[in-house]
Each structure stands twice: as structure tokens, then as C-alpha cells.
Amino acid sequence: MLSVRDLTVSLGPETAPVDIVAGVSFELGKGEILGLVGESGCGKSMTSLAVMGLLPQPGPRIRAGRVLLEGCDVTQLQPWQRVVAGHGRMAMIFQEPMTSLNPVRRIGDQIAEAVRVHDRLSGPPAIDRARELLEQVRMPDPAMQLSAYPHQLSGGQRQRVMIAIALACRPQVLIADEPTTALDVTIQVQVLGLLRELCNRLDMAMLFITHDMGVIAQLADRVSVMYAGRIVETAGVEALFGRPRHHYTRGLMDCMPSRNSGARRLPTIAGQPPAPGTVGAGCVFASRCAAVRETCRTAAPPRAEVSQGHDVLCAFPLDGGEPR
Amino acid sequence: MSRDGAILWLKPFIARPIALLGLGILLGTILAATFAPWLAPYDPYAIDPSIRLTPPNALHWFGTDQFGRDTLSRVIHSARMALLIGSGVVMFALATGVPIGVLSALFPRLGHLLMRMVDVLMAFPSLLLALGLIVVLGPSVANAILAIGLGYMTTTTRIVYGLTLRLRMETYVEASRSMGAGTAWLIGKHILPNLVSPLLVQASFVFAFAQLGAASLDFLGLGAPPEIPSWGNMLAESRTFITRAPWLLFFPGMMIVATAFSLNLVGDALRDRLDPRFRQLFSEKG
Amino acid sequence: MWSYALKRAGTTAVTLLAASIIIFAFIHIVPGDPIYVLLGDTATPDQIDALRHQLGLDQPIILQYLTWIGHVLEGNLGRSIFFQAPVLSVIADGAETSALLATMTMIWVTLIGVPIGMIAAVRHGTWLDQGLSGAAMLMASIPTFWVGLYLILIFAAWLGWFPSSGYPSIFEGGLVNLRYLVLPSLALAAPNAALILRLTRASMLDVSREDYVRTARAKGIRPWQVVVRHILRNALLAVVSAFGFTFAALLSEAVVTETVFALPGIGRLVVQSILRRDYPVIQGVILVIVVVYLLINLIVDLSYRLLDPRVELQ
Numbered sequence: 001m002l003s004v005r006d007l008t009v010s011l012g013p014e015t016a017p018v019d020i021v022a023g024v025s026f027e028l029g030k031g032e033i034l035g036l037v038g039e040s041g042c043g044k045s046m047t048s049l050a051v052m053g054l055l056p057q058p059g060p061r062i063r064a065g066r067v068l069l070e071g072c073d074v075t076q077l078q079p080w081q082r083v084v085a086g087h088g089r090m091a092m093i094f095q096e097p098m099t100s101l102n103p104v105r106r107i108g109d110q111i112a113e114a115v116r117v118h119d120r121l122s123g124p125p126a127i128d129r130a131r132e133l134l135e136q137v138r139m140p141d142p143a144m145q146l147s148a149y150p151h152q153l154s155g156g157q158r159q160r161v162m163i164a165i166a167l168a169c170r171p172q173v174l175i176a177d178e179p180t181t182a183l184d185v186t187i188q189v190q191v192l193g194l195l196r197e198l199c200n201r202l203d204m205a206m207l208f209i210t211h212d213m214g215v216i217a218q219l220a221d222r223v224s225v226m227y228a229g230r231i232v233e234t235a236g237v238e239a240l241f242g243r244p245r246h247h248y249t250r251g252l253m254d255c256m257p258s259r260n261s262g263a264r265r266l267p268t269i270a271g272q273p274p275a276p277g278t279v280g281a282g283c284v285f286a287s288r289c290a291a292v293r294e295t296c297r298t299a300a301p302p303r304a305e306v307s308q309g310h311d312v313l314c315a316f317p318l319d320g321g322e323p324r
Numbered sequence: 325m326s327r328d329g330a331i332l333w334l335k336p337f338i339a340r341p342i343a344l345l346g347l348g349i350l351l352g353t354i355l356a357a358t359f360a361p362w363l364a365p366y367d368p369y370a371i372d373p374s375i376r377l378t379p380p381n382a383l384h385w386f387g388t389d390q391f392g393r394d395t396l397s398r399v400i401h402s403a404r405m406a407l408l409i410g411s412g413v414v415m416f417a418l419a420t421g422v423p424i425g426v427l428s429a430l431f432p433r434l435g436h437l438l439m440r441m442v443d444v445l446m447a448f449p450s451l452l453l454a455l456g457l458i459v460v461l462g463p464s465v466a467n468a469i470l471a472i473g474l475g476y477m478t479t480t481t482r483i484v485y486g487l488t489l490r491l492r493m494e495t496y497v498e499a500s501r502s503m504g505a506g507t508a509w510l511i512g513k514h515i516l517p518n519l520v521s522p523l524l525v526q527a528s529f530v531f532a533f534a535q536l537g538a539a540s541l542d543f544l545g546l547g548a549p550p551e552i553p554s555w556g557n558m559l560a561e562s563r564t565f566i567t568r569a570p571w572l573l574f575f576p577g578m579m580i581v582a583t584a585f586s587l588n589l590v591g592d593a594l595r596d597r598l599d600p601r602f603r604q605l606f607s608e609k610g
Numbered sequence: 611m612w613s614y615a616l617k618r619a620g621t622t623a624v625t626l627l628a629a630s631i632i633i634f635a636f637i638h639i640v641p642g643d644p645i646y647v648l649l650g651d652t653a654t655p656d657q658i659d660a661l662r663h664q665l666g667l668d669q670p671i672i673l674q675y676l677t678w679i680g681h682v683l684e685g686n687l688g689r690s691i692f693f694q695a696p697v698l699s700v701i702a703d704g705a706e707t708s709a710l711l712a713t714m715t716m717i718w719v720t721l722i723g724v725p726i727g728m729i730a731a732v733r734h735g736t737w738l739d740q741g742l743s744g745a746a747m748l749m750a751s752i753p754t755f756w757v758g759l760y761l762i763l764i765f766a767a768w769l770g771w772f773p774s775s776g777y778p779s780i781f782e783g784g785l786v787n788l789r790y791l792v793l794p795s796l797a798l799a800a801p802n803a804a805l806i807l808r809l810t811r812a813s814m815l816d817v818s819r820e821d822y823v824r825t826a827r828a829k830g831i832r833p834w835q836v837v838v839r840h841i842l843r844n845a846l847l848a849v850v851s852a853f854g855f856t857f858a859a860l861l862s863e864a865v866v867t868e869t870v871f872a873l874p875g876i877g878r879l880v881v882q883s884i885l886r887r888d889y890p891v892i893q894g895v896i897l898v899i900v901v902v903y904l905l906i907n908l909i910v911d912l913s914y915r916l917l918d919p920r921v922e923l924q
Contacts (some may be wrong), residue, residue, distance in 0.1 A: 054828055094824070100822055103822070104843060104847070105840075165825065443625055444629050447626075447900050449859065452865070456896055536751070540863075566762070581748070584750075
């Protein structure tokens with residue numbers, strides 16, 4: 001369905017590029033939910049914008065790698081160019097529902113605009129379709145909300161509108177960039193449930209980006225962990241949470257509060273991720289890794305498949321041992 | 325200022341060649357004003373009816389006016405008036421705008437009253453305000469500075485007020501206040517140092533627009549006395565000769581444009597390196 | 611909306627009241643007693659006292675202010691010393707020229723400033739953008755009267771396309787008389803168009819960085835549709851609010867332009883009245899301009915609110 005291969009996004013001049021996303025690869029199958037998890041600044045949002053063809057201009061650019069949607073190369077194409085080329089079935093929802101809708105245009109218009117492009121409808125049928133989409137995202141009183149302005153809706157309702165706009169693109173792949181981070185916890189649960197249900201019902205694949213391991217554990221089928229612009233580990237959700245192989249993933253798990261952690265102080269990973277452009281030849285995690293060895297600092301670690309469908313970017317991965 | 329500090333300030337100009345041009349013109353004007361008696365080839369007041377209205381030539385590069393005075397010499401000497409008016413207006417605007425703005429932001433009750441008064445003054449278009457003041461005070465260089473400066477006092481006050489309000493909200497200022505820092509300490513330590521860069525931007529724009537305001541007053545005969553050479557006065561005296569001697573008005577006018585343009589360029593370059601939170605206080609109106 | 615409009619109208623009234631005090635004070639601080647201006651140097655003390663009493667100048671200052679503001683509210687702005695006519699009718703004579711000049715200038719400003727600002731913003735960062743922005747800054751740095759003089763030289767004296775000065779009423783000579791205002795309005799438009807250009811560009815760039823523009827692009831609509839439907843309207847909201855400011859700048863800059871082109875407008879009236887020491891006219895014109903300026907700002911502000919649906923909740 002969606003295949004991303006060696007995607008490299010860079011800033012700075014052509015002669016001395018600084019890679020903020022370096023050789024990211026992943027596959028997304030029909031109806032599958034892939035979680036992309038990492039600290040803020042690790043390049044996960046850049047990855048999603050690059051995949052969607054929405055990198056801000058002037059700014060970062062795709063220096064290498066390919067994005068294939070159903071086998072068709074859409075790498076350097078913006079969304080409208082993809083629509084023209086007949087590969088427009090990818091959509092995205094964003095982190096900030098408060099600012100992601102145009103404040104001076106009605107909800108109905110904003111949804112119908114996407115309907116017109118993707119369904120080639122216009123006039124009343126487009127509005128009908130917009131209402132139908134609002135029903136699909138469980139918006140209370142959809143017919144009324146068509147003529148509402150964004151400021152009249154709550155945060156959760158706005159995010160539902162954003163999802164409706166995305167669905168108007170009839171996506172095979174939906175990219176969700178921290179869609180629930182800005183919402184209250186109860187609303188968060190509802191929106192996650194809605195996304196899960198829509199993926200099942202519409203057989204839609206989703207790339208779900210978050211820094212929240214808890215959300216990933218509930219929602220994703222597979223998980224990729226990103227660190228300093230690289231994917232350091234990819235595995236099925238159970239394998240990853242049960243037997244993390246990368247030292248960084250393991251560190252993240254240890255930082256998660258659990259029910260029996262009580263008042264105990266949570267552990268942290270010492271140090272800071274390297275700034276883009278300061279990464280040397282060795283492993284990007286070497287400076288913070290508890291099990292670092294001499295070769296880690298000088299040689300790039302290999303990508304090893306430690307078991308079926310479980311990749312890790314580490315020269316000395318944790319042994320699986322007993323499941324946690 | 326240390327060498328690094330100087331480089332930091334020059335950075336926006338190096339990044340933008342056109343801003344460097346602005347800095348160059350400004351420097352040229354300052355040099356012309358300082359060394360006018362040595363740079364000017366003739367006495368700017370010397371009248372010679374035999375060479376009235378000569379077009380530019382090898383002896384008189386910018387030609388001569390209706391009294392046979394050398395235009396180039398007069399243009400060079402006029403740079404003094406331009407700098408005097410410009411810096412005078414800037415100093416007046418800052419000397420009034422900064423205290424009023426800072427105090428208004430720190431003492432909300434007083435501030436409310438003062439800012440309402442600023443609003444009232446802003447209801448008068450700036451040139452009209454200047455004209456009214458000239459009527460009351462009479463035309464002179466000092467009064468021109470005051471009359472033009474009053475219009476920029478209001479905008480400067482507004483900007484300083486906005487900046488100070490924002491600074492007051494900053495966590496470190498709040499923290500300093502909560503630890504019992506006095507108002508004077510607050511102003512000296514936290515507020516004034518942060519106002520320096522934005523005020524430099526404001527000063528550039530005020531200087532630029534003061535040139536245009538002064539030229540207008542001179543042109544109307546309500547600015548500097550006619551016997552003092554200034555670009556505006558030169559335009560006012562020669563305007564009736566425009567069809568017979570079009571070059572007469574060209575050079576003084578170009579000097580006004582060049583000075584205002586260069587200050588605008590400098591202000592623009594400085595604004596771009598301001599803290600983005602402060603930048604929005606400078607609308608595109610200068 | 612209505613409560614906002616009322617509140618906004620209230621502040622305007624208060625500002626106007628305060629401004630009227632300043633304008634009233636003006637005539638009392640001008641050098642020389644206005645009585646001498648009226649009667650000349652040869653007046654006897656008796657004549658002076660009589661006039662002083664007749665004008666109410668021997669009454670307490672507050673009473674004088676109340677009398678004056680009462681007259682103003684009745685439309686009586688006093689008598690011009692020079693014209694020996696009511697100030698209001700003297701101002702009304704210049705109003706046609708000034709209103710048409712301002713309108714024509716605003717048309718140029720809109721036609722030049724907004725589209726070119728849009729082009730600069732859409733081509734952001736290219737040489738075209740830098741050229742246009744630089745040109746705008748240059749235009750904002752040019753004195754209007756200087757441009758005016760060269761426009762007269764080129765288009766009136768040399769080419770003879772337009773008249774160089776004066777303005778006969780369109781009610782007497784028909785709409786062709788508008789050609790008298792072409793050069794003055796162009797001169798006056800140059801710096802103001804430059805300001806609107808820079809403002810349009812800046813606010814379009816601000817809006818284009820908004821999240822909702824990214825949402826619009828994600829929908830797959832074409833770039834020009836993104837510009838027209840999502841960036842332009844939101845950016846122009848900011849530009850609309852600058853129109854009041856521009857109009858104000860225009861009222862005062864017209865003072866110089868009308869002098870250069872010898873237009874019988876309010877601006878030239880101010881300058882001539884200053885030179886003639888016709889204080890009642892100066893006072894009246896300043897009052898009228900301030901009222902017009904405040905009213906325009908009020909209208910602009912309210913229409914801005916009307917265009918922006920977000921205010922319903924505020």
C-alpha cells in the first residue's frame with residue numbers, strides 16, 4: 001500500500017546538507033496501523049510531512065529516497081499534483097485542531113472543498129457528502145454543524161472535522177501526526193476509538209505518529225521507534241513491548257509509568273539526543289547508551305532482523321531473554 | 325562594544341547587500357554633513373547672477389540655481405540640516421516615548437489614562453498636528469523638530485508600552501518581582517536592556533520619516549528659515565523654475581529620497597533580526 | 611456585535627471630546643490676541659472691550675468652551691476672518707476637491723498596492739519579490755510634492771496629457787474634469803500604495819504559515835485555490851484595518867499635494883489660512899479632519915469585525 005524507502009530529508013545548502021531524517025524506510029499494509037514513536041525533535045513529524053508532500057517551502061527538502069503509494073512514485077509531488085496524477089488517496093490530520101481549520105470559513109465549505117477535488121462533485125451533492133462525512137465521524141447534529149465556524153466547536157469536535165476532511169479524500173492511507181496530544185484525556189480516548197474503527201470499517205491504513213508509548217500500545221499493529229532521524233527498531237506491537245531489542249526502546253519502556261510503579265521516581269535516559277549535523281560515523285545512540293562499546297562510536301551499526309518482522313539498528317542488540 | 329558584538333550587529337547587513345547600500349548612503353550623508361565646508365567646492369551662499377540657472381557642467385556638477393549659487397555646495401551643506409532634524413526628532417520621540425511607555429505599562433492605572441491621551445493625539449494626522457503646532461509656536465528649526473517629533477512620540481510610546489507589557493509577563497521578570505525587586509531595579513535591569521534593539525529599529529524608521537516630514541514643512545515655508553540651506557528649502561525656492569531648469573529640483577529631491585530610503589533599509593534589516601515576538605509590534609507602517 | 615459597536619462608538623465619542631478640547635485650546639494659545647487679528651493694530655480699547663464682550667471672550671474659559679462646542683454641534687464653526695464667511699461654508703467649498711482626490715487616491719492605492727503585494731508574497735524569496743519589496747520601500751521614501759512636480763513637468767508641461775494645476779468642479783464641467791485630479795492622485799498614491807503593498811505582502815506571508823493553509827494544501831486543491839480561498843481573504847482582513855490609517859495619512863499629505871497642484875481643496879485651505887493667520891478656519895478644518903478620520907476608523911473597525919466571524923463569541 002504505502003512503501004517508504006530510504007527517505008532522507010535535509011536542511012541547509014546542497015553542498016553541506018544536514019539530514020534531519022536519515023534513511024527512513026517502512027512498509028504499511030492494507031488496513032494496518034503503524035505507530036511511529038519518538039521524542040520531540042526526532043524527525044517523526046518531518047517524516048510524515050515528507051511522505052505527504054507537505055514539507056514547508058522554503059525549508060527542508062527530500063534529498064534521497066522514495067515514497068511509493070500502491071507502487072506509484074509520488075516522492076516529490078505535492079498533494080494536488082498527486083490528485084492530478086491519480087494518486088491522491090492519502091490524507092493527513094494534524095496535531096493542533098485549534099489552528100488547523102480556517103477560522104473565517106464554514107465547516108461545511110471546508111469539508112466540501114476536499115469532496116469537490118476527490119469526488120468531482122459540486123453544489124448540493126458536495127454538501128450532502130460533507131454531511132455524510134460528519135455523520136461518519138460521529139459529529140453530533142451534523143446538518144447544523146455544516147454552517148458553523150471552527151471557533152464555535154470544541155477541540156474534540158474540531159479534530160472530528162479534520163478527520164472528516166481527511167476522509168473526504170477517500171484515503172487508503174491516513175497519516176495522523178499526534179492527533180490527540182492537544183485534547184483532554186477523555187476526548188483523546190474517543191478520538192482514538194473513532195480512528196481505530198474507521199481504519200477497520202474503511203480498510204484504511206494509518207501511520208500514527210506520537211511520543212506517547214501508552215497510546216501506541218493500545219492502537220498500533222506494528223511500531224517503529226525513531227531516534228535522531230533514524231528508525232532504530234521496528235516490530236509488531238507485542239514483540240516490541242514484550243521484548244525490546246534496542247537499548248533506546250528499552251529505555252523508553254523503563255520511563256513509562258505503570259500501575260505498580262507507585263510513587264517511585266521514574267528512571268530517565270541520561271543525556272540529550274545529538275543535534276542534527278553533529279552525528280558522526282558511529283551509532284546515533286552511542287552517547288547515551290548504557291551498553292556502549294568501542295566499535296559503536298566508530299562504525300555505523302548494521303540493521304539486523306532479530307526475528308520475523310523485527311528489525312533493530314544496533315550492533316549489540318539486547319538479547320530477547322525472558323519476555324518482560 | 326566588543327569585536328564579536330560589532331560583528332553581530334553587522335550580520336543583518338552582510339546578509340543583505342541592499343541593506344549595506346543603505347548603511348553606505350547613511351555614512352556618506354554623515355560625512356558630507358561633518359566635512360561640508362571642506363567638501364563643498366563653492367560657498368553655498370555666494371550669489372553670481374552671471375551664471376544663473378546653468379545646467380550641470382564641469383565647474384558646477386549639479387548646476388546653479390536662480391541666484392547663480394552652486395547647487396552641489398548647497399546640497400552638501402543641507403546634509404547638516406537633514407541630520408539635525410532627523411536626530412532631533414528621534415531624540416525627542418525617544419526621550420518622551422520611552423518613559424511614558426514604560427511607566428504606563430508598569431502602573432496600569434496611570435497607564436490607562438496616559439494611553440488614552442496618546443490615542444487622542446493619534447486622532448490628529450501627523451502632518452496636521454505638526455502644522456497646528458507650528459501655528460502656535462511659529463516656524464523655526466527647533467519647532468519643526470518638536471512638531472514632527474510629537475507625531476512620532478505617539479507611535480514610539482505605543483511600541484514601548486507594548487514591549488514593556490510583554491516583558492513584564494516574562495517568567496524571569498515575574499520571578500524577579502516576586503522576590504521583591506523594586507521598580508527601578510526592574511526597569512534598569514530587565515526592561516531597558518531589552519528595549520535597546522527594538523528601539524534602534526524604531527529610531528531608524530522615525531529618522532527616515534522625519535526627513536519626509538521636514539521636507540514637507542520646508543516646502544510649505546513652515547520649516548527651517550529660508551536662508552538656511554536644506555533640501556526642502558531648495559525645492560521650495562526652485563519649484564517655479566522646474567520647466568526652465570528641471571535639474572535644479574532633481575538633486576535635492578534625490579538626497580531626501582536617498583536618506584529616507586537608506587534609513588528605511590537599515591530599519592528593515594534590523595527589524596528582521598529582532599525577536600519574533602517583538603517584531604509584530606512593528607507593523608508595516610514604520 | 612451590537613454591544614461592541616456601541617462600545618466602540620462610545621470610545622470614539624470620548625476621543626472626539628478630548629480632541630475638541632485640544633482644538634479649542636489651540637485658539638487660546640496662538641500667539642497674539644485674536645481680537646487684534648480681527649481688529650488690527652489701530653483699534654481703541656473701547657472697541658476691543660466691546661468685541662471681547664460680543665465674542666464672549668470675557669466669560670470663564672469653561673463657559674466659552676461650552677458655548678463653542680454648542681455652536682459646533684449646531685454646525686456653526688465660526689466666521690472666517692479672511693473670507694468674511696461662515697467657516698463651514700468655506701470648508702464645504704473645498705470638500706468636493708478633497709473628497710474626490712482622496713477617493714481617486716484610494717483607488718490607485720488599492721489597484722497598485724494589493725495585487726502587487728500579492729504577487730510579491732506568492733513569489734516570496736525570489737528576485738521578483740526582492741525587487742518589488744525594494745521598489746516599495748523606495749516609493750515610501752519619496753516626498754509626494756517632489757514626485758508631483760516632476761509629474762507636472764513630464765505629463766503636463768512636456769507631453770501635455772493632463773492639466774498641470776487647478777480643478778474646476780465636475781458639477782460645472784462634467785466628469786472630464788476628473789483629469790485634473792489624475793496627476794495629484796498618482797503623486798499622493800505612490801507612498802501609500804507602497805505601504806499597502808508591503809502590508810499585503812507581509813500579512814499574506816503570515817497567513818501562509820498558518821496551520822490551516824497546510825490543511826488546505828493537504829486536501830489536494832491547487833495552489834492558486836489555496837491562495838484565493840485560504841490566504842487572500844484572511845490576509846486582506848489585516849489590510850482592511852490599515853485602510854483607515856492610510857486615509858488619515860492621505861488627509862494630511864493632501865495638504866502638500868494640493869499646494870503643489872493648486873487644487874482648491876481643504877489641504878490648501880489649511881496652508882493658506884496658516885499664512886493668513888485665519889485662525890477660525892484652521893481650527894474648523896482641523897476639527898473636521900479629526901471627525902472624518904475618527905469616523906472612518908470607526909467604520910473600518912466595525913466592517914473588519916463584520917468580515918471576521920470569530921467576533922460573534924467575543
